[in-house]
Amino acid sequence: MASTLKPEDAKQVEEAVTWALSNGEPLEIVGRASKRALGRPFQAETVLDLSDLSGVIDYEPAELVLTAFPSTPMAEVEKLLAENNQMLAFEPMDLTALLGGTTTVGSLAGALMINSGGPRRIKAGSARDHLLGFEAVSGRAEQFKSGARVVKNVTGYDLPKVICGSYGTLAAVTKIDVKVLPMPEKVYTVLVLGLDAGAAVRAMSAAMNSAHEVSAAAYVPADLSGKSGVSYIKGAGASVTALRIEGFGPSVERRCADLRSELSAFGAVEELHTMNSQSFWREVRDVHYLVTPMPDPVWRISVPPSAGASVGEALSGMDGAAWFSDWAGGLIWLQLPASDDAGAGAVRAAVSAAGGHATLVRAGHEVRAAVPVFHPQPDAIAALSMRLKESFDPKHILNPGRMYAGV
Numbered sequence: 001m002a003s004t005l006k007p008e009d010a011k012q013v014e015e016a017v018t019w020a021l022s023n024g025e026p027l028e029i030v031g032r033a034s035k036r037a038l039g040r041p042f043q044a045e046t047v048l049d050l051s052d053l054s055g056v057i058d059y060e061p062a063e064l065v066l067t068a069f070p071s072t073p074m075a076e077v078e079k080l081l082a083e084n085n086q087m088l089a090f091e092p093m094d095l096t097a098l099l100g101g102t103t104t105v106g107s108l109a110g111a112l113m114i115n116s117g118g119p120r121r122i123k124a125g126s127a128r129d130h131l132l133g134f135e136a137v138s139g140r141a142e143q144f145k146s147g148a149r150v151v152k153n154v155t156g157y158d159l160p161k162v163i164c165g166s167y168g169t170l171a172a173v174t175k176i177d178v179k180v181l182p183m184p185e186k187v188y189t190v191l192v193l194g195l196d197a198g199a200a201v202r203a204m205s206a207a208m209n210s211a212h213e214v215s216a217a218a219y220v221p222a223d224l225s226g227k228s229g230v231s232y233i234k235g236a237g238a239s240v241t242a243l244r245i246e247g248f249g250p251s252v253e254r255r256c257a258d259l260r261s262e263l264s265a266f267g268a269v270e271e272l273h274t275m276n277s278q279s280f281w282r283e284v285r286d287v288h289y290l291v292t293p294m295p296d297p298v299w300r301i302s303v304p305p306s307a308g309a310s311v312g313e314a315l316s317g318m319d320g321a322a323w324f325s326d327w328a329g330g331l332i333w334l335q336l337p338a339s340d341d342a343g344a345g346a347v348r349a350a351v352s353a354a355g356g357h358a359t360l361v362r363a364g365h366e367v368r369a370a371v372p373v374f375h376p377q378p379d380a381i382a383a384l385s386m387r388l389k390e391s392f393d394p395k396h397i398l399n400p401g402r403m404y405a406g407v
Helices: 010-023 074-083 108-113 159-163 197-208 250-265 274-285 305-316 343-351 363-370 379-392
Strands: 003-005 028-029 046-049 056-060 064-069 131-137 143-147 171-179 186-193 217-219 238-249 269-272 298-302 322-326 333-337 358-361
Touching: 003 108, 010 028, 010 046, 010 131, 010 171, 028 064, 064 074, 074 108, 108 171, 131 159, 143 159, 143 171, 186 197, 186 250, 186 274, 197 217, 197 238, 197 250, 197 305, 217 274, 217 298, 238 250, 238 274, 250 269, 269 274, 298 343, 305 333, 305 343
Parallel strands: 003 046, 028 046
Antiparallel strands: 056 064, 064 171, 131 143, 131 171, 186 238, 186 269, 217 238, 217 322, 298 333, 298 358, 322 333
């Protein structure tokens, strides 16, 4: 039966890792445990529960900086920011429903550990582009910090870039400094209806290359658009190519009108205003269209945007496949019927041919244990990943095997 260590401060985190290191005892690091179903499953006799390290430490709206403990609920952070008309510009995903949960309990550190990035990534980047600094305990049982509470870069190794997306395999984070940005006054979405995947990519490319500062671009095929909670999209009965424009009111209205005019050659054009726009982009962000009662496998596929249509259409030929794309075609979310290998061979063959990579986001425990969850790395990159792991955690104490076997 697994035991639990529940530190109350950074010093106790250090003591817990020291104990694990001296006893050769691997630790499963959890904050609020909302993302336990991500990555490779592994068994650890001891859980390092960081849920008591929670709360906002400091928030300076005028300086656009927020400092918090790692397990601070994302809902708490977003509520505080919204009260000051600010936001986390990387749009952290809420994967609770996709992963079969019922309550939104994700933490700030959890968003950073998976390098979360929503639809605005094509304009604002992902979590690693907004993490200013952090404090943590390494697998050597050493407290360290990197970065600072300033937006300007400082000299030294850019460890915030390294720690984001590490799934807790390098260090146990104890404190976070993150950049925040003003919330847009208005959010409009231009919709082009009825396009096939190829035409949608061309329309999104035209919008992204325009002067209208499009902040998000997504394509939802007709077989999924009916699942939207936005009545206009739900009732459209056609595919939806969506382009988001946000900012100050008069500017948004003018840019939206101009973009509608420029895209009218592609097909019927409509628009959503702020409330419906926000609802739609939350659906895209949280992969709402692939939430199903049965946990069929879901893949997160990254390819060059120009290849998005061809890869999506190739994968849609698989029996029972459903998909939609974000990031102007560069991100594909794919759902397949349950199988012993989640369709890994066919998925990775199609994605590799396009120069992309695929991550198995949702699947049963047995499938995630048998199939590489993360895209297999070339030998040189795998060797670099191992050296990085051993620099932070030479005895492989922290979340061993969460990303790759032996790492």
